[in-house]
Amino acid sequence: MANRPSWSPTLPEGEEPIIRIRGLRNGFGDQLVHDGLDLDVRRGEIIGVVGGSGTGKSVLMRSIIGLQTPQAGEVEVLGENMIGRDEAEAKNIRRRWGILFQNGALFSTLTVAENVEVPIREYFPFIKPPLLDEIASYKIAMSGLPPDTGEKYPSQLSGGMRKRAGLARALALDPELLFLDEPTAGLDPIGAQAFDELIRNLRERLDLTVFLITHDLDSLYAICDRVAVLADQKVIAVDTIEQLLKLDHPWIQEYFNGPRGRAAAAA
Numbered sequence: 362m363a364n365r366p367s368w369s370p371t372l373p374e375g376e377e378p379i380i381r382i383r384g385l386r387n388g389f390g391d392q393l394v395h396d397g398l399d400l401d402v403r404r405g406e407i408i409g410v411v412g413g414s415g416t417g418k419s420v421l422m423r424s425i426i427g428l429q430t431p432q433a434g435e436v437e438v439l440g441e442n443m444i445g446r447d448e449a450e451a452k453n454i455r456r457r458w459g460i461l462f463q464n465g466a467l468f469s470t471l472t473v474a475e476n477v478e479v480p481i482r483e484y485f486p487f488i489k490p491p492l493l494d495e496i497a498s499y500k501i502a503m504s505g506l507p508p509d510t511g512e513k514y515p516s517q518l519s520g521g522m523r524k525r526a527g528l529a530r531a532l533a534l535d536p537e538l539l540f541l542d543e544p545t546a547g548l549d550p551i552g553a554q555a556f557d558e559l560i561r562n563l564r565e566r567l568d569l570t571v572f573l574i575t576h577d578l579d580s581l582y583a584i585c586d587r588v589a590v591l592a593d594q595k596v597i598a599v600d601t602i603e604q605l606l607k608l609d610h611p612w613i614q615e616y617f618n619g620p621r622g623r624a625a626a627a628a
């Protein structure tokens with residue numbers, strides 16, 4: 362379409378998105394969180410999702426991964442419709458992505474290696490311990506953790522290491538798509554930067570698409586190909602930060618052009 366602006370939340374016709382959302386509506390009681398939300402995520406990109414607190418970033422992610430049934434709209438992931446699928450079908454689709462929840466969501470009574478093995482055991486029950494341990498060690502190393510981390514319990518790890526352990530588990534099934542909910546929240550700037558670099562490297566090595574919810578302006582500048590802005594119950598724009606800055610929306614201007622945004626841009 363000749364008139365499609367670069368910041369459109371939907372891709373040009375003919376380009377097949379890895380996530381396709383149309384007309385999404387979510388609400389709780391009287392509160393409408395999303396209304397008529399459209400979004401396309403391009404295969405292979407790192408897309409950042411930003412928006413004020415309570416604008417529905419997590420609810421959007423939950424709608425995509427099937428943890429929240431929308432009131433209306435279409436959600437397709439990896440070419441599969443996600444709404445109204447039976448459990449067996451949904452399970453088959455779920456194994457093609459990995460998720461790192463905000464708090465890591467590790468099982469505290471299991472070691473890191475056992476945590477990483479949980480999804481592998483669920484989907485491939487015939488894989489026996491020596492191979493399971495080998496796969497877990499590989500994922501732990503891939504997440505930048507020292508080899509002895511596998512034997513440790515989550516409570517014995519620093520916050521940054523717990524995030525990496527959660528990432529190792531998210532990578533357990535060789536996902537095509539990785540969902541990260543505020544992965545650098547609570548990390549010091551050096552830890553956050555190292556985590557960003559890890560994500561960027563993994564994307565290159567594993568051909569991942571990354572859906573990244575974050576408030577971290579440094580991460581947005583450092584690793585995101587495009588950024589989706591949630592406001593007014595929709596994704597109001599998706600583009601590079603440079604292009605978003607040209608838009609005359611008050612939240613976008615305040616967020617990216619405020620003191621923190623300018624400092625992140627200058628870094």
Ligand SMILES: Nc1ncnc2c1ncn2[C@@H]1O[C@H](COP(=O)(O)OP(=O)(O)OP(=O)(O)O)[C@@H](O)[C@H]1O
Nearest residue numbers: 389392394412413414415416417418419420421576
């Ligand atoms: N299960 C639920 N029941 C009722 N309200 C909910 C539920 N889940 C989310 N909400 C509401 O939906 C709105 C969007 O929540 P969500 O967690 O997606 O926001 P967010 O953009 O991720 O916010 P933050 O940046 O603060 O994490 C909030 O007002 C929240 O209170």
